[in-house]
Structure formats: structure tokens, C-alpha cells
Amino acid sequence: MTGTTVALVGAAGHGAWHLRAIEALGPRARLVATCDVQPGYDYTDHRLMLRERRPEVVVVCTPPHTHLPIALDALAAGADLLLEKPPVLSLADHRTLAAAAAGRALQVGFQALGSPTMGRLPGLVGEAVSASVAGAWWRPDTYWTRSSWSGRRGRDGALVNAFAHALMQALAITGIRPPWTLSLDRYRTRPTVEVEDTATLRLEVPDGRSVFVAVTLCSTEFVPGDITVTGTQGACEVGYAQDRLDGEVLPGRIGLLENLLDHRDRGTDLLVPLSRTEPFTVLAEAILAEAPPALLAADRLAARDDGVEIPGAAGLVRRAAAGRAHFREIGAFQ
Ligand SMILES: NC(=O)c1ccc[n+]([C@@H]2O[C@H](COP(=O)([O-])OP(=O)(O)OC[C@H]3O[C@@H](n4cnc5c(N)ncnc54)[C@H](O)[C@@H]3O)[C@@H](O)[C@H]2O)c1
The missing domain is CATH 3.40.50.720 (NAD(P)-binding Rossmann-like Domain)
Known part of the structure; x- marks a missing residue:
């Protein structure tokens, strides 16, 4: 065979x-x-x-x-x-x-780096200067109990797990690497969960490039986690999960296992060699070392049968991402 x-x-x-x-x-x-x-x-x-x-x-x-x-x-x-x-x-x-x-050959499973949007982006925006992610998803209580590491400090979190692809994509698009200045604004809605379900993150490097992320897992209104990329020649919306560029779905996503086999058989470059993910590891280590985030007061939350909603969370995420401003800087959750 x-x-x-x-x-x-x-x-x-x-x-x-x-x-x-x-x-x-x-x-x-x-x-x-x-x-x-x-x-x-x-x-x-x-x-x-x-x-x-x-x-x-x-x-x-x-x-x-x-x-x-x-x-x-x-x-x-x-x-x-x-x-x-x-x-x-x-x-x-x-x-x-x-x-x-x-x-x-070691390929890392950040499959969105096989997206055809990555190759088309420079032609649209020039050199990427900033990438801003807005994501509002719903995760029920069962999400936080599905595995032994779910919700555990040092292991999980909205930034390093649920929105990991958005974060990796933003790092790859801007080419940002440490040393950088990182600031975080993290919240949780459940006392039993030790990590953030709602957060903003800002990364800046001295040459002016930046990554901003505003996300929540407590929104009944869905915001996909698209990335607004601003570059030296223009701006563009990247839907990394569906291979969308400014609303147009591009064909030609390359699967990571197929690419690994092509690498073995024909010497094709790996899409996600371990080295490409080092900035993500540095960032993840810093986030995972943080203390458990602030617990939002019950009167800010709406209890649902299967979980906890932050009313208005999608709007807050959009506002934070548009202004690249932390939740605390737009007066949320004060
Ligand atoms: N690329 C993506 O889009 C994506 C999506 C979901 C999960 N993941 C990643 O996939 C991995 C697994 O996630 P999951 O949600 O399936 O986790 P999980 O906790 O369900 O674990 C996956 C499986 O590994 C098994 N397992 C644990 N220790 C093992 C061992 N020593 N030997 C053999 N099997 C072992 C568990 O029994 C389980 O069936 C994680 O790294 C996660 O971040 C990636």
C-alpha cells in the first residue's frame, strides 16, 4: 500500500x-x-x-x-x-x-495561516501597520467543564485558546515579534473559572506597529472575530475563519497536513513551522502567567439557562476594537 x-x-x-x-x-x-x-x-x-x-x-x-x-x-x-x-x-x-x-518537519495547527487571504493582503494594504480583532461569541457553562484543563489558570482562556487563531493571525499579518509592550484588561463571569472569558489586549512595538484584540465568550450577539488591518497603502477586513477579504470569500485554503506531506514529498515550504509561532508562545506564556482576572459583579450579567451573558458585550467589543482602546479606557465594567 x-x-x-x-x-x-x-x-x-x-x-x-x-x-x-x-x-x-x-x-x-x-x-x-x-x-x-x-x-x-x-x-x-x-x-x-x-x-x-x-x-x-x-x-x-x-x-x-x-x-x-x-x-x-x-x-x-x-x-x-x-x-x-x-x-x-x-x-x-x-x-x-x-x-x-x-x-x-514540524507543522503547528494554526490552520488559518493556510488561508489564501494571507497572500492577497499585502497587495491590498501594503505593509501592515496594525491589526485589530473584534470577536463576540457565546460559550455555555458546559464549555468550561468539557476537559480537565478548561478554565484552568495557566492552561486556558479566551485569548490563548478560543481566539488563538485570531491572535496568531494578527501576529503573522503585522509581523510583530517581541520585545513588545503588552497591556491587558481581562474579566471573567464565573467564580469557578480561573481565566478570562472577556478581554482586551494591546501589543505595541517601537516602530509603531500594533495588535489589538477585543473579545468575549459571553455574547448572544455574534461578532465573528474578523481582523481590521491597516497598512501603508490601505485598510481591509480579514475574516480568517472563512477566508474573507472585505466580504469576498477567496478559494484555495491549503490544509496543514496536505502541506506537511507536500513538504516531505517535494520540499514545499511549511506554512506553519514552529519558528513562525514563537511570538504566539511568548505572548501565551505572558497571558497565562497573569493572576485570575477580575470577576464581574452579578448585577452586570444576565443569567441564561445554559450560561452567563454580558448584556451589550458585542457593542463593547466593537467599540473597543474600533478605537483600539481597552474596556477600562471606554468606561466598560467600571
Ligand atoms: N486548530 C483548532 O482549530 C483547534 C480546535 C480545537 C482544539 N484544538 C487543540 O487541539 C488539542 C486538543 O483539544 P481538545 O479540545 O480535543 O482537548 P481534550 O481535552 O478533549 O483532549 C483531546 C484528547 O486527548 C486525549 N489525551 C489526553 N492526554 C493524552 C495522552 N497522554 N495520550 C493520548 N491521548 C491523550 C484525551 O483523552 C482527549 O480525548 C488542544 O491543543 C487544542 O488547543 C485546536
Whole structure:
């Protein structure tokens, strides 16, 4: 049988999406093993799976804090990797992983970087100077109890998890790298959740480029998380999830596993090599080190059957993003 042999570690959660992606590649990819600590898959121990099946490519889709040891084992077994985002949670781990991955192919699962909008953007805006994200989503109470790491300090949060793609996209579009000035304004609505469900973030570098993010997971009005990009020659709205540029949907999204196989077979550049995600890791580490955010008072919230709403949250997110002003700077939640 032909096709690159692929194994999936972490198959029961978001891994189901990867199973479909592997299948969609047809004969180019041959699934040789699934592994999850939950029963129902070929293996519960990824090391045993690596020894017995020797896959050429391993897709790692386990909780973020488990990525590093599994990735190191897979690299040591000689495999190339598609590692889910966030690759790791600290710069020290990022460097450990980068050293271990020398000579191997390691793609990180920020799939929106395979969007055709990325290539078209410079022609529309010139050099990107600022990127501003506005996102208002609804996540019910069950979202915060779905996994052992959900809502846990140092592991999760609206900025580093739910809106991770928006953040990574904004970093990639502006090309911002540390050292930078970071300021945050973070809130939560549930005492049992240790991380932000609502936040603004501002990143600035000395040459004037900036990233701004205003997001909430407590809005019944949906704002997709589009990015307003302002550049030296113009401005543009990027819908990173649907490949929209100023309302036009562009064809030609490249899948990250397909790109990894192209890299192995033909030397095509990886879309999301680990090095491209280092600014995200630095930012994530800083956010995850923050103390639990301010708890919003119950009289600011509207209880719903399945969760907690912040009335007017979508409007606040839009205002903050348009002015690149923190919630506290527009008088919200004072
Ligand atoms: N790219 C995206 O759009 C996207 C979307 C959702 C999740 N993710 C990422 O995918 C990863 C998994 O997310 P999830 O929501 O499915 O998490 P999850 O907590 O549901 O874990 C995924 C699976 O990993 C299994 N697992 C845990 N430890 C394991 C181990 N040592 N060996 C084998 N299996 C193990 C769990 O049993 C579970 O079935 C995370 O890194 C997350 O950030 C990415």
C-alpha cells in the first residue's frame, strides 16, 4: 500500500476533525493508528504505538500541557509532526521542542495561516501597520467543564485558546515579534473559572506597529472575530475563519497536513513551522502567567439557562476594537 503513514494521538476530542482531514487526503495518507488515553482506540499509550507502528507522521491533538512530552517522543521515534496549537505553553519548552525538531518537519495547527487571504493582503494594504480583532461569541457553562484543563489558570482562556487563531493571525499579518509592550484588561463571569472569558489586549512595538484584540465568550450577539488591518497603502477586513477579504470569500485554503506531506514529498515550504509561532508562545506564556482576572459583579450579567451573558458585550467589543482602546479606557465594567 502506498501513502505516508499517519498516526493520531488524542483522537476523541478535536482529533475527530483530524481523522476526517486524514481521510480527505485519500491515498496520500494512510492512517496506521489512533491513540487516546480514553478507551475505544488502537492504543492508550503513544510510546507503545510509536514502537509498534512506526508512523512517518504523527498528528498530536492532546491537551496543550501534554504536547511537549508526546511531541518529543514522536520526534525521537523519527516521525514528522502536525502538532495542535498552542504548540507549547512557554518559551523554554518552545526552545526544547525546536532543538529536538532540528532536521525534522514540524507543522503547528494554526490552520488559518493556510488561508489564501494571507497572500492577497499585502497587495491590498501594503505593509501592515496594525491589526485589530473584534470577536463576540457565546460559550455555555458546559464549555468550561468539557476537559480537565478548561478554565484552568495557566492552561486556558479566551485569548490563548478560543481566539488563538485570531491572535496568531494578527501576529503573522503585522509581523510583530517581541520585545513588545503588552497591556491587558481581562474579566471573567464565573467564580469557578480561573481565566478570562472577556478581554482586551494591546501589543505595541517601537516602530509603531500594533495588535489589538477585543473579545468575549459571553455574547448572544455574534461578532465573528474578523481582523481590521491597516497598512501603508490601505485598510481591509480579514475574516480568517472563512477566508474573507472585505466580504469576498477567496478559494484555495491549503490544509496543514496536505502541506506537511507536500513538504516531505517535494520540499514545499511549511506554512506553519514552529519558528513562525514563537511570538504566539511568548505572548501565551505572558497571558497565562497573569493572576485570575477580575470577576464581574452579578448585577452586570444576565443569567441564561445554559450560561452567563454580558448584556451589550458585542457593542463593547466593537467599540473597543474600533478605537483600539481597552474596556477600562471606554468606561466598560467600571
Ligand atoms: N486548530 C483548532 O482549530 C483547534 C480546535 C480545537 C482544539 N484544538 C487543540 O487541539 C488539542 C486538543 O483539544 P481538545 O479540545 O480535543 O482537548 P481534550 O481535552 O478533549 O483532549 C483531546 C484528547 O486527548 C486525549 N489525551 C489526553 N492526554 C493524552 C495522552 N497522554 N495520550 C493520548 N491521548 C491523550 C484525551 O483523552 C482527549 O480525548 C488542544 O491543543 C487544542 O488547543 C485546536
